[in-house]
Every structure is written in structure tokens, then in C-alpha cells.
Amino acid sequence: MISLKSGLAKLFAKRIYRKVQKWANNPIETQEKVFQGLIADAKNTAFGEDHDFKNIHNHADFVKQVPIRDYEALKDYVERVVAGEENVLWQGIPLYFAKTSGTTSGSKYIPITKESMPSHVEAARNAILLYIHETGKSQFVNGKMIFLQGSPILTEQNGIQLGRLSGIVAHYVPKYLQKNRLPSWETNCIEDWETKVDAIVEETLPEDMTVISGIPSWVQMYFEKLQEKTDKKIGDIFKNFNLFIFGGVNYEPYRAKFENLIGRKVDSIELYPASEGFFAYQDKQGEKGMLLQLNSGIFYEFVKADEFFNESPKRLTLKDVEVGVNYVIIISTNAGLWAYNIGDTVIFTSLKPYRVIVSGRIKHFISAFGEHVIGKEVEQAMKEAVLDTDIMVSEFTVAPKINPEEGLPYHEWFIEFENEPKDLSKLAKRLDESLQRQNTYYFDLIQGKVLKPLQITQVKKDGFHEYMKSVGKLGGQNKIPRLSNDRKIVDKLLYVN
Structure with missing residues (x-):
């Protein structure tokens, strides 16, 4: 018998599927609308004035006015925002800074605005709903779900809250999921990772876990600790666990180890989140690649990876990309990042709709x-x-x-x-x-x-x-x-x- 919650999830999934199809089937128009909206909304910011946004009408104008930058090159603007200055990269001031540790820049402060925040939450939600719509499986919503993530404790600087992205997102878990979600707030706030995983093991062991989510290497650590404690396969501990949600790294090198730890195959959903934006998620179980999020306040450009270090590499828009080519992904967002190199490389696996896999890092x-x-x-x-x-x-x-x-x-x-x-x-x-x-x-x-x-x-x-x-x-x-x-x-x- 289908529970009320499970039935409602299927109805909601159908609605979201139709909504996603609308923009996925009109990719070029969707991206053009995003581009024009970003330029219009930021033309009176310090960055917009410095780069003559009032006279940017198309992508060619944008390429002339706005060079590709990484964090180091954008740092002067970011530091003005961190100092509390308004209307620098985007209207007003950000809601948050996602603080990350950069390999060359020390700490990075990535802005998250009231316009960009919803996409971080909705994309993850939609990935699960599209899975429900495709497979018809929705019973898992009645069980417990765990999301291995950073501490939700935030600090404040000049009226802007700082924290890890996963900790910030923890503040936006929908009310209908709150009772199902683990670990507890107290456990989630533990900073030391090993202590935290031990606490999560104790909290989850007696529960009916149906969904487990996190970076594969850290979920593996959690599984190994569970197995050490019980001497059982994860699938025997959690009999209704059938969905693994992951992001951050390729799952394939871990798949055999996971299936051995679990004792059976489970469905999986791949996500492509980052502090700078939520870029893609797996929308079909049988398809290779993740659906690029074209309607989330992010305008994408792509540069062929083997041309990236040339003096003036060609910046392509969505209509010019090809399947199978390794591209550096460049983003402009409603959080105030402009022609920003996040450092990732992607390969398109499909152009109808636009799906990508993450192929690596341009520096790696x-x-x-x-x-x-x-x-x-x-x-x-x-x-x-x-x-x-x-x-x-x-x-x-x-x-x-x-x-x-x-x-x-x-x-x-x-x-x-x-x-x-x-x-x-x-x-x-x-x-x-x-x-x-x-x-x-x-x-x-x-x-x-x-x-x-x-x-x-x-x-x-x-x-x-x-x-x-x-x-x-x-x-x-x-x-x-x-x-x-x-x-x-x-x-x-x-x-x-």
C-alpha cells in the first residue's frame, strides 16, 4: 500500500518533470534569457560599470568586455564585498559566503545571494523527484535519509554569514523532510570528522535508512565503521536502503567496493554541486551524464581544454559545443561571478538534452x-x-x-x-x-x-x-x-x- 507521503511525492515529481522539460527542450533560448537577465540586473554594480554592461547586448560584446578570471583575478572585487561594500559584483550584499580552502589562494569566499540560493536547494530536490518520476520508486520517502555534510554552524562578517556550502544548505532542508533527516543537528555540528562519523554510526544504526548521500570516499568511511561495529553488510543493517546520492568525484572507482560493502547493487544519482553553483544532476538512470542546469541563473561558456592556455582561447556558448570534446567550464551567475573559471573540465555526452560528465580539473x-x-x-x-x-x-x-x-x-x-x-x-x-x-x-x-x-x-x-x-x-x-x-x-x- 502506497503511503500518503509516497503518493504526494509521485504527483510532485510529475509536476517538476514537466517544468524541467520545458527549459531542457528550449536550451538556447533559455540560456539567452539567463544571459540578458544577468547583464540587466548587474549593470549598475561596480563590476557592471567597470565593464560597461550598459553596452553589452550579446555574447560577442561580453567576450570583448569581460575577460575570463579565476578567483585570484576576481579577488579585489570579492574583498570589497567581504569588507561590507554593497553593489560590487551583484545588487546589494550576499546572503552568505561559502568559505572554501583554495589550493593557491588560501581561503576563498564564494558569494551566495538571495537570487542564487534557491538553485542550490531545488536542483538536489529535483534530481530526487526526476528519479521518482522515471522509476516509480517513492517508498524511500517514508524512511530515514542521511546527508554526510559539513557543520551547519555559521559565523558572521560585516552582516554576511560564512560557512561551508553543505552547512549553509543544511539550513534549507524542507520541513517535510526534517523528521526523516539524519544526522541530528547536534551531531552535524561536530567539527572533528572522525568523531562525527562515530556519532553518525551510533545515531543511524537503529534507524530504517533508505537514502544515503555524500562524497563516496567519506560514505565509504561511514560504511566501514558500520561494518566494524556490526560485522554485517550495509544492506543487512539497512534492509530498505536502495538509493545512494553522490557528488564531488566519479563513483566508478568506488562502485565495486561499495557493492561489496552493501552486499547488493543499489540505485545511484550523481550530482554536480559546487560553492559557485549547482551545475548538473543525473536525470536518467540509463543515461551517461548529468543534465546541465540551464535555468538556474547561470550562463555557461566553454573553452576547449587543449586551447585554454593559448593567448586568446575561443569562448563558446552552448550552441557551439560538441559531444566528446574536453572543455573548461566558464560561468557567469546571479551570485556575481563573471566569466569565472571554476577549474573543472567537462565533456558533453548528449546535446538533446545537454548532458555532461566531469572529466577532471584544468590544473589536475x-x-x-x-x-x-x-x-x-x-x-x-x-x-x-x-x-x-x-x-x-x-x-x-x-x-x-x-x-x-x-x-x-x-x-x-x-x-x-x-x-x-x-x-x-x-x-x-x-x-x-x-x-x-x-x-x-x-x-x-x-x-x-x-x-x-x-x-x-x-x-x-x-x-x-x-x-x-x-x-x-x-x-x-x-x-x-x-x-x-x-x-x-x-x-x-x-x-x-
Whole structure:
């Protein structure tokens, strides 16, 4: 028998599906409307006046007037907003700053305005509702749901509240979900991640958990602690758990480990949230890629990744993109970010509707020898290499070994195994062959004997966990980069290993 709550969820899902289809089926017009609205709303701000927004009528004008910037280049404007100045990047002052730790900038303060805040909440909600509409599964709304996230405790600076994005969003959980939601407010406020996960284990063990959400690496830690405590599979502890919602990293490298921990397959929904905006979510279970959010106050531009560091790379709008090309994603938003490089690269998997996968970070690549290896390629190589084996990988990252003590340079793969393979050299061979198939530059360098095939360095159990703890990035939205063009991460990893 369908409960009232479950039945209402299906009706709501049908309504939202129709609403989403309306803009998804009119993508170019939707984006043009967003663009014109952003320019009109910000023309009297300091940024709008500095960049002559009054005379921007189309994308070509925008490209001439507004250069691509990263956080460092926008920092002077942001600091004026942090100091309490109004009408700098957007009308008035922001509701919040999502405080993040930048790799080059120290702390970053990403503005969230009253206009941008709703999209952070609605996109996650809509992802679940579209899942209900597609599958007809809605009984999970009657059970308990857990969202592993940062502390909701906020501080204030010049009338603007500061916190982690996930902590800010915690203040916007709809009333109809409040009774179903875990962990408790008190547990969510625990800052130390390990203490927090222990408390979450105690709170959730007696509950009927139906939905679990979070970054895969941190949900894995939660699952392992549950298993240690009960000596049971997660699917036996939570018999009605059938939906995993994740974002932040590719799930594929974790899938086999998760299915082993759970003891069965469960449905999953991928999200693409960031402090700068909620960009996409998985709208179909059988489709590769996430539906790009075109009606959420975000105007998108794209630059081919292999042209990005040219002097004047071509900035494309949605109508010019192609399937299968690696693009740097550039955003302008109703939070006051303009032609802003968030650092991510995406690949379109579909143009009707526009769906993307996150392929990596423009700064996270290996091209020490001109090979241009990206995150998507190393993850695909790992997926192929462990296919039809009993090898389970907990975590991995890749770095170049430029000056080995002897022989040719190579890529060094640092892998933490759940159950280590009998033959590391066989796994290394499969990884290398996959990478050569995917990347012609890498293939040429191996065949031309500029590089020798990759080598694996085994990381001890919990080595990545200890590394993250040692650099103060344990828990929350923090994650290990899949690859780097230097050895800063792996040198520290070797130290804790």
C-alpha cells in the first residue's frame, strides 16, 4: 500500500518533470534569457560599470568586455564585498559566503545571494523527484535519509554569514523532510570528522535508512565503521536502503567496493554541486551524464581544454559545443561571478538534452612530457584494469616520476588496495594498455621510448586517510585529486606511508 507521503511525492515529481522539460527542450533560448537577465540586473554594480554592461547586448560584446578570471583575478572585487561594500559584483550584499580552502589562494569566499540560493536547494530536490518520476520508486520517502555534510554552524562578517556550502544548505532542508533527516543537528555540528562519523554510526544504526548521500570516499568511511561495529553488510543493517546520492568525484572507482560493502547493487544519482553553483544532476538512470542546469541563473561558456592556455582561447556558448570534446567550464551567475573559471573540465555526452560528465580539473592533469593525461582517462583505465577481477581499490592518485634513479621517466600510480592483487605487474600492464588506447600522446611517448610503462606504488591501508588528516583536509567536501603534474601530494603521501 502506497503511503500518503509516497503518493504526494509521485504527483510532485510529475509536476517538476514537466517544468524541467520545458527549459531542457528550449536550451538556447533559455540560456539567452539567463544571459540578458544577468547583464540587466548587474549593470549598475561596480563590476557592471567597470565593464560597461550598459553596452553589452550579446555574447560577442561580453567576450570583448569581460575577460575570463579565476578567483585570484576576481579577488579585489570579492574583498570589497567581504569588507561590507554593497553593489560590487551583484545588487546589494550576499546572503552568505561559502568559505572554501583554495589550493593557491588560501581561503576563498564564494558569494551566495538571495537570487542564487534557491538553485542550490531545488536542483538536489529535483534530481530526487526526476528519479521518482522515471522509476516509480517513492517508498524511500517514508524512511530515514542521511546527508554526510559539513557543520551547519555559521559565523558572521560585516552582516554576511560564512560557512561551508553543505552547512549553509543544511539550513534549507524542507520541513517535510526534517523528521526523516539524519544526522541530528547536534551531531552535524561536530567539527572533528572522525568523531562525527562515530556519532553518525551510533545515531543511524537503529534507524530504517533508505537514502544515503555524500562524497563516496567519506560514505565509504561511514560504511566501514558500520561494518566494524556490526560485522554485517550495509544492506543487512539497512534492509530498505536502495538509493545512494553522490557528488564531488566519479563513483566508478568506488562502485565495486561499495557493492561489496552493501552486499547488493543499489540505485545511484550523481550530482554536480559546487560553492559557485549547482551545475548538473543525473536525470536518467540509463543515461551517461548529468543534465546541465540551464535555468538556474547561470550562463555557461566553454573553452576547449587543449586551447585554454593559448593567448586568446575561443569562448563558446552552448550552441557551439560538441559531444566528446574536453572543455573548461566558464560561468557567469546571479551570485556575481563573471566569466569565472571554476577549474573543472567537462565533456558533453548528449546535446538533446545537454548532458555532461566531469572529466577532471584544468590544473589536475599530467603533461610533464606533453602527454595531456586527464582525470577521466586514469579513472577509465582503473575501471578497465580491475574489470572481471577480484581486485578492489580503496583510493588512488597518479604523479609523474621525472628523474628516476635509473632508466626512463614514467607515471607512478599510488594505489591503496582493499584486497591486493597477486600480480601487481599484470595490473600495471592492464592500466598502461588502457591509457595508451585512450590517449594518443601517451601512446606515442611509450612507443617512442620517451616514457617507460607506468609503475605502481602500494599505499598502506588507511594511508590516504592519514594523508588527508595530516594536511587538515579530513572529511567534508575534501577529496584526493586523481592526478597531479607534480609530486607535492605523493611526496607527503610517501611520508605518511
